[in-house]
Amino acid sequence: MEDKKLITVTSPLLPSLEDFNEHLRKIWDSKWITNNGQYHKALEQALCEYLDVPYISLFTNGTLPLITALQALRITGEVITTPFSFVATTHSLWWNGIKPVFVDINPETCNLDPDKIEAAITPDTTAIMPVHVYGKPCDTEKIQAVADKYGLKVIYDAAHAFGVKVNGESILKAGDMSTLSFHATKVFNTIEGGALVMKDEQTKKRIDYLKNFGFAGETEVVAPGINSKMDEIRSAYGLLNLKQVDAAIAARKKVAETYRTALRGVKGITFMDDMPGVQHNYSYFPIFIDADRYGMTRDELYFKMKANGVLGRRYFYPLISEFSTYRRLESATKENLPIATKIADSVICLPMHHSLDKNDIERILVQIIK
Numbered sequence: 001m002e003d004k005k006l007i008t009v010t011s012p013l014l015p016s017l018e019d020f021n022e023h024l025r026k027i028w029d030s031k032w033i034t035n036n037g038q039y040h041k042a043l044e045q046a047l048c049e050y051l052d053v054p055y056i057s058l059f060t061n062g063t064l065p066l067i068t069a070l071q072a073l074r075i076t077g078e079v080i081t082t083p084f085s086f087v088a089t090t091h092s093l094w095w096n097g098i099k100p101v102f103v104d105i106n107p108e109t110c111n112l113d114p115d116k117i118e119a120a121i122t123p124d125t126t127a128i129m130p131v132h133v134y135g136k137p138c139d140t141e142k143i144q145a146v147a148d149k150y151g152l153k154v155i156y157d158a159a160h161a162f163g164v165k166v167n168g169e170s171i172l173k174a175g176d177m178s179t180l181s182f183h184a185t186k187v188f189n190t191i192e193g194g195a196l197v198m199k200d201e202q203t204k205k206r207i208d209y210l211k212n213f214g215f216a217g218e219t220e221v222v223a224p225g226i227n228s229k230m231d232e233i234r235s236a237y238g239l240l241n242l243k244q245v246d247a248a249i250a251a252r253k254k255v256a257e258t259y260r261t262a263l264r265g266v267k268g269i270t271f272m273d274d275m276p277g278v279q280h281n282y283s284y285f286p287i288f289i290d291a292d293r294y295g296m297t298r299d300e301l302y303f304k305m306k307a308n309g310v311l312g313r314r315y316f317y318p319l320i321s322e323f324s325t326y327r328r329l330e331s332a333t334k335e336n337l338p339i340a341t342k343i344a345d346s347v348i349c350l351p352m353h354h355s356l357d358k359n360d361i362e363r364i365l366v367q368i369i370k
Contacts, residue, residue: 070098079099081100102320102326118146126153132160165279177198213225287347289346310351311351312351
């Protein structure tokens, strides 16, 4: 391999170091570094406005909002979810003593197939936990119709869906709650962080109690809460990143358009186009390899790219249902999940971030286009 820089699958959006240092000085002067300080409050307010949501609660990572949402809604028994996601989705159920029930996915969107949910419902089912995979919105209307029919709660894992809108409406308003991840790999990041979106002030208050040990005052604990608050330093970092996230998304869009133009018509490779009426955030760019038509398996292409300094990611592979914790579940069989199994075996997410330049993209594409 030539001595060239490594092209990573993602790269963090970083605020100006000078601007960040200015905020740090103010935090140092105040000596208030956590516990709902001024930057924490400011970031919650700014995110409500940017995301067009009524209430939001910040967390220290993206997994704890999932765990807390399940607690807040008192979910028990079984929850229907997707096997095609990051493991945190299902781990949040396991940590709450809830049995995950896997349902297959839609081949066009890679999201939970709403037409297959009803057959998986049992008397123990209490909720549905779909994922907006790659930031592509789920069919929220169909999912809600099933939930309403059976009296189920709906919690969306929207870790990939920062800023995504459908017909001008934030996707985060769907269901009972939505969770976000602000991990360094995401479109918008606070280094580590996350959030929970809810619809009313009372639920917001309950969530804020739960993420702070259950404290409702200096001497009153109203629930068995945990400690999952975001600190002032990451809140300030997030406020600065929020100012530049639109430009980063615009840069990502240009990368996606370049990929699509170059790869359209390449035999054995398919990818996702923009969905009608959707404001995307271009968080990922997955391609799907048909080995027979392409002449190379997904893994062969993946390792070829890696050997030449281009790091893609087999995202999501393997399926959550194939990990040791979950593979013994009745719903975890390949026979129950044929589409998810096929997609997991064929997907590579290409490098996608705001700082990719023309030379980077050419190096990536030359590995794929023979």
